Amino acid sequence: MNHLFGWTLMLLYFDTDVLCTSQPTVQSETQRMNGIVGQSFSFPERVIKSANLLYEDLGSIANVYPGKEGKITLEKRFENRINLNSDTRYFTLSDLKIDDAGVYTVENTDGGEKNKFELTVYNFVSKPQVTECDSSPCRVVCSVDNEKEVTLTLYRGKEILNHTSSPDLTKDLSLRLEVEGKNYNSTYSCVAANPISNQTVPIPKCCSKDGHPNDADSDVRGRGIVIIAVICVLVASGLVGLAIYLKKSRNGQPKGRYLSFRGVRSPPKVKACLAFFHVAF
Known part of the structure; x- marks a missing residue:
């Protein structure tokens, strides 16, 4: 056993x-x-x-x-x-x-x-680009090159407004932001990220509170309008002065050869200036 x-x-x-x-x-x-x-x-x-x-x-x-x-x-x-x-x-x-x-x-x-x-x-994620800045309404478009697992996000402060991603790497990612007047003073940013990196771009204020172009844009446009206006005034003044001179120079001529100022047609340049003033102001 x-x-x-x-x-x-x-x-x-x-x-x-x-x-x-x-x-x-x-x-x-x-x-x-x-x-x-x-x-x-x-x-x-x-x-x-x-x-x-x-x-x-x-x-x-x-x-x-x-x-x-x-x-x-x-x-x-x-x-x-x-x-x-x-x-x-x-x-x-x-x-x-x-x-x-x-x-x-x-x-x-x-x-x-x-x-x-x-x-x-x-790859390291690319830096987002603000590609548009329109004033009617006040809006911007933020875009970035699309690569593996890249996301694009819009923030107002720390609040996420919108985000996007796509498996189609042949097309860029883009998001549109429209800024309402009541949120004009908020801070906006556009963030591109993937699992190993991120890039943040602050969104500029390209519009004023009422939705019109901001002061910098207004100054540029204002200077352009003033220059054109001065040119138009000078051209119109010269043409009017010429017409008056022609009228006075014919005061001694017979009535048959008298040139009435009222009968003189407005030159094309004068009409163009008048039309410009009507549109601009």
Whole structure:
């Protein structure tokens, strides 16, 4: 009986040992990470002695083992861009490109551990542009180049007025803002953002409280009107003076040859000036 019990214990120990040694490689959940075009990214998994860096379905793109580090084995596009940081012992990918996005796996071959990282690469977001400033009604249009996961938002102070985004990267994002008189003194801003950067542009006050152009615009237009008005007055005065001179010079002539001032038609330039004054004032 004791002999049978001993054999049973040995079998149980053997089965347990086989099950433990045949466990699959320990693998953690995929970590989502962000990178920036042109910069470097380090996969935060310390290499102990020997390890592989795998990418998507390509398999190993770099490996390290005692005496040799960061040897590229696949894909020329990664050539000279992968190394092992001597201080952190992290695989580092430099000069990031948009198409470097994907799932990478750091496999510590001596420890039997695998850690996955889903890398997404972004550009710095562009600066928004105020492309229009109309006065009837008082409104502006804010726009920005559309790229991966870019959003465009209009704020009044800290309040979100409107926002937009689009998966269609061929078209710019734009938002229109109409400013009501009662909100004229509020502060408005346009913000473009993606997961790694943002750009804020204050929206200028291009209109006055009553919806007309602001003082700077009015001054420019006012100076233009004054200049044109002066020119018209000078031209009209000269033509009227000429007509009076012609009238007086013919006072001694016979009535048949008398030129009546009332019969003189207004020259075209005088008519144009009069029309301008009618529209402008």
